[in-house]
Amino acid sequence: xxxxxxxxxxxxxxxxxxxxPCNHSTISGNEYVYWYRQIHSQGPQYIIHGLKNNExxxxxxxxxxxxxxxxxxxxxxxxxxxxAVYYCIVRVxxxxxxxYFGSGTKLNVKP
Amino acid sequence: xxxxxxxPTHLIKTRGQQVTLRCSSQSGxxxxxxxxxxxxxxxxxxxxxxxxxxxxxxxxxxxxSGLQFPNYSSExxxxxxxxxxxxxxxCASSLWGGDRIxxxxxxxxxxxxxx
Numbered sequence: 001x002x003x004x005x006x007x008x009x010x011x012x013x014x015x016x017x018x019x020x021p022c023n024h025s026t027i028s029g030n031e032y033v034y035w036y037r038q039i040h041s042q043g044p045q046y047i048i049h050g051l052k053n054n055e056x057x058x059x060x061x062x063x064x065x066x067x068x069x070x071x072x073x074x075x076x077x078x079x080x081x082x083x084a085v086y087y088c089i090v091r092v093x094x095x096x097x098x099x100y101f102g103s104g105t106k107l108n109v110k111p
Numbered sequence: 112x113x114x115x116x117x118x119p120t121h122l123i124k125t126r127g128q129q130v131t132l133r134c135s136s137q138s139g140x141x142x143x144x145x146x147x148x149x150x151x152x153x154x155x156x157x158x159x160x161x162x163x164x165x166x167x168x169x170x171x172x173x174x175x176s177g178l179q180f181p182n183y184s185s186e187x188x189x190x191x192x193x194x195x196x197x198x199x200x201x202c203a204s205s206l207w208g209g210d211r212i213x214x215x216x217x218x219x220x221x222x223x224x225x226x
Contacts, residue, residue, distance in 0.1 A: 043115070043201050043217030044154065087153060098144065098167050099203075099215065101153030 004088045009106040012082075018075040020105050022088030025069045031092050033064060034099070035073045037084040044087065044101075047073065078109045115204050115218035123224045129190045132221045134202030136183040141208070142166075143185040144215065145177060146201040154201055160185060161207060189223075197225045 005023040012018040024033065032051050036044040048055055048062045050071070055062045061074040075082055085104040116135045124130050136143050142161045146154035156169040160179035174190040183204070189196055199220040 041219075043203070043219050045217070046214045085153075098156055098159055098169075099146075099154075100156055100169075101146075103153050 004090060004102050006086075006088055006102060006105045008103065009108065011108045011110060012075075012078045014080060014109055014111050015077055018073075018078040018082065018107055018109070020073040020075075020086050020088075020107065021070065022073070023070045024088070024090045027068050027090050028092075031090045033062065033068075033071050034089045034091060035060070035062065036087045036089065036099075036101075037082075038087070038104070039081075039084040047086075075107075078107075080109050080111065083107060083109045115202060115216050117200075117202050117218040117221050119221060120219070121222045121224075123226060124192050125226055126192055126194060128192050129188065130192060130223060132187040132189075132200050132202075132223070134185045134187070134204075134218060136185065136202075136204035137216050140204035140206045140216070141183055142205045143179055143183065144203045144205075145185070145187045146203065147171070147196075148199040148201060148220070149195075150198070157187070192225045194225050197223060199223075 032049050034049040035047040038044045048057055048060050050062045050064055064071045085106050087101050087104040089099050115137050118133045144159040145157040147157055148154040157171050158168040159166045163179045176188045178186045199222050201220045202218045203215045205215045
């Protein structure tokens, strides 16, 4: 599985959009980009995934660059409850959901 | 629909002992994965079970073993505990072959402390 690079931490003001970047320059054509988050003392929570098109769901939007070497997770209106560690993962679709987590980005949403 | 549950919540063991951690998958799921999360790090993949057979393993020694039962519940067994085995152990279940194969649902974890 391709490795990902994320900044260790980011701050965001409550109510503003949080944009979390991820570099995956060695991604191959059949690898998806996934985002999970982990709120303190809880198990990771699925957020969103995508292959090459931008995706949106009730939690977030995922923007993948045309060359697929990087992506951005967007939380449109961050709340204090969005404070968590966010993990960007790339995985081959048929790889039976074996996820290789990196160190993630600690997002601090401040009032 | 019940979520993924794990037991016990916390556990303290002594170096050299053996431990068994348990996981109950989300209803309808047929795949379970186990992860180890050391303090301040991301979860590390240990192994995965699909239809009661191991279906891939991460970089963990054989003293880490597992079982998946017909009802898709699972156990993680660790023999000859070492101090570095102290971590949060996470179980995750998913449905391979269904419409939502991309999503993996994690339990709250078991905090293991080895002294």
